[in-house]
Amino acid sequence: MLDYYSLILAIFVGIAAGYLGSLMVLEKMALVGDALSHVALPGLAIGITLNFNPYIGAFAFLFSSAVIIWQIQRVTKISFEALVGAMFTLALAIGILLYGDNLDALEAAFFGDISEVTMINAVVAIGVCVAAVVITKVIYDKLVLAMISEDLAIAKGIRVARINLIYLFLVSIVVAISIQIVGTLLVGFLVIVPAIAAKNLSTYMKRYSLLSSLFGAIAGFVGVLLWGVFNFNLPFPGPMVVFVGIVIFAITVVVNWRLKITT
């Protein structure tokens, strides 16, 4: 059943995933965000098995994997994507082993389980989403500058390694929360699609990050609402969120093509 607080949570998750995702797409790490989300599986499983909030387990796994990958990348210079790919499949294997024959729980982890969202749960998650957006806003320009030229950023006194780590931390939190709405398999969508739709319509940064958050919010809200009203015999709203997002993306492609915004 659809509760109002699930709907409000979907809006905030959409805003946070869209906003943080706009940076991930620029960093050419879109697929990293997607693959990283699957790393949450063992954390969710451990949470369920040991009877604590599985999303805290998901976050712990996401962040520690992100830090391990980040460190290996710094030492070996192997590409981030390749390392995330390796970590993702390993996590998937461990996750499925841990779930064993608990297929219902595995399905909820893959596709989200909005029925588990309690009011307190939603309030905490919304608070965390708002905090993640606010902190990201503070470091947004610095991250973009480091993307344009790391030397330029360091010469400007920006501690690039530190802000990258903060960003990874925030991404891990937002992905862990987003899993509740769309599940580990579809969370990459919320990070990628609002951002690329926004990019279709943007020639400057402010509009880009704002539209990305807005499209994330619309996809989350309308997707969950449609699922709540029509149900579609689906036990989870994730696929509807994806469909709404794809419609937004398609519209932006047509608008960009007709108005030649980015060329």
Next chain:
Amino acid sequence: MADENGYILKVSNLGVRLQNQTLLENISFNVRKGTTLAILGPNGAGKTVLLRTLLNLIPHTGTIDWTEKVKIGYVPQYVTVSDVPMSVKEFLSIGNGGISVREALNLVKLQEKEVANKRLGVLSGGQLRRVLIAWALKEKPDVLLLDEPTTGVDMDSEEPIYLMLNEIKKTNKITILLITHNIHIIEEYTDDLLAINKCITYCGPSQQIGKPETQRVIYGEPVCVETLRGEA
């Protein structure tokens, strides 16, 4: 201190070793306030490493002695802007303080109306270099470090950029250190020349670059390839 006798920078016995490879060794030179120093050398000679070391981005041995409270503006050779939906105005507004976007663009002879709302990725090579120089000038630096400031610029637009830099240097009393391969530019627009190839191969007035004996020192003795008639 480095400002004794009008020097803004004194480098002494500078060395850089990374992963068991010597990138720079025994580099010593001084830079006078308000002058332009050209840095020249073949590919892999350590020119960019030298600039990055002067910015304290690379661990090194020896001493780098800038005058107290020196402000350094830096223009790197490569930037990634093609994919970033950021306007010129937004780029020049990153960070606090300094001169306004309009003033910065005026300094590099770009019209605010024409470029401020353009995306960085659609600028021409020359416009992008000027915007990067404007960025470096925003906080009123005492020194500009430029790594091949005309990378990606067509030949006709190269000289106007150096002319502009010369003007900025005179009106704002700043010191410039730049990497270039262009001998004409070195002769016309710089005061001193530092040629390196891991170590210093020449250090002296730029005017000397035209002399064959200086070129022999910098580029080494010519090596001629013998070819038989018809095989060339």
